Amino acid sequence: MFGSGPGQSHLIGLFFDPLSRELGLTRTSLAAAYGVATLMAAFLLPKLGSFIDKVGPVRMLWILTLALGSACVLFSFASNWIYVAIGFGLLRFLGQGSLMLNCNNMVSQWFVRKRGFALGVMSLGFPISMAIHPPLCQWLIETIGWRETWIWLGISTWIILLPPILLFAYNKPEQVGLAPDGVIATDDSLSSTTITGMTRTAALRTPAFYIITGSLFTLSMLVTALHVENKGILMEHGLSAQNAASMFTVTG
Numbered sequence: 001m002f003g004s005g006p007g008q009s010h011l012i013g014l015f016f017d018p019l020s021r022e023l024g025l026t027r028t029s030l031a032a033a034y035g036v037a038t039l040m041a042a043f044l045l046p047k048l049g050s051f052i053d054k055v056g057p058v059r060m061l062w063i064l065t066l067a068l069g070s071a072c073v074l075f076s077f078a079s080n081w082i083y084v085a086i087g088f089g090l091l092r093f094l095g096q097g098s099l100m101l102n103c104n105n106m107v108s109q110w111f112v113r114k115r116g117f118a119l120g121v122m123s124l125g126f127p128i129s130m131a132i133h134p135p136l137c138q139w140l141i142e143t144i145g146w147r148e149t150w151i152w153l154g155i156s157t158w159i160i161l162l163p164p165i166l167l168f169a170y171n172k173p174e175q176v177g178l179a180p181d182g183v184i185a186t187d188d189s190l191s192s193t194t195i196t197g198m199t200r201t202a203a204l205r206t207p208a209f210y211i212i213t214g215s216l217f218t219l220s221m222l223v224t225a226l227h228v229e230n231k232g233i234l235m236e237h238g239l240s241a242q243n244a245a246s247m248f249t250v251t252g
Contacts, residue, residue, distance in 0.1 A: 001125025007095015
């Protein structure tokens with residue numbers, strides 16, 4: 001979750017002002033590009049979920065980490081609105097969407113009875129990213145420039161994520177002689193992890209699915225808008241760029 005930072009709104013929003021100054025783009029045009037990119041990335045995620053089921057979460061972690069780091073480096077070459085919009089789309093799809101989805105998938109494979117707790121611990125990576133990424137990246141923007149900052153974000157993504165994937169990532173606990181929740185694999189433990197519940201088709205027919213989905217969609221769009229525009233709003237009220245970015249450390 002922490003590694004998804006380059007694709008999150010609390011980080012990308014820091015670059016609106018330097019993009020606007022250097023490329024001559026208005027904040028409105030940048031926000032429009034970001035909104036469209038976010039929606040397109042969201043609607044592609046169901047397809048990605050099916051692909052993860054086919055290839056396995058570990059292989060997808062390799063693909064997504066390499067792709068996200070590359071997207072960061074490529075974004076440093078942005079020169080016009082179209083390039084920026086495509087870059088936003090890649091960052092949102094790979095970081096905020098795909099990487100988070102894949103991590104949820106992997107944790108769910110490893111935990112059943114303790115799944116809620118495990119997902120909660122995993123989710124701590126997001127507020128930690130909010131606390132660290134914005135002030136650090138704002139300092140880098142002011143020190144070495146926004147293009148160079150994106151290059152370092154790409155390199156750091158590879159450095160932070162690739163070694164743990166290589167050393168610790170497995171698709172399922174059975175690959176290392178365990179059952180879900182860290183139990184030593186036995187015939188009884190494996191039989192007790194039989195998946196029960198509704199099929200996807202049955203779930204899609206229930207009103208509850210659409211109520212929950214609609215609520216999460218509305219909340220996510222609101223939080224996305226607030227996070228991506230947070231720095232600009234606070235600067236209009238007199239805060240410096242660094243102090244505005246540092247506010248995420250408090251709210252994260």
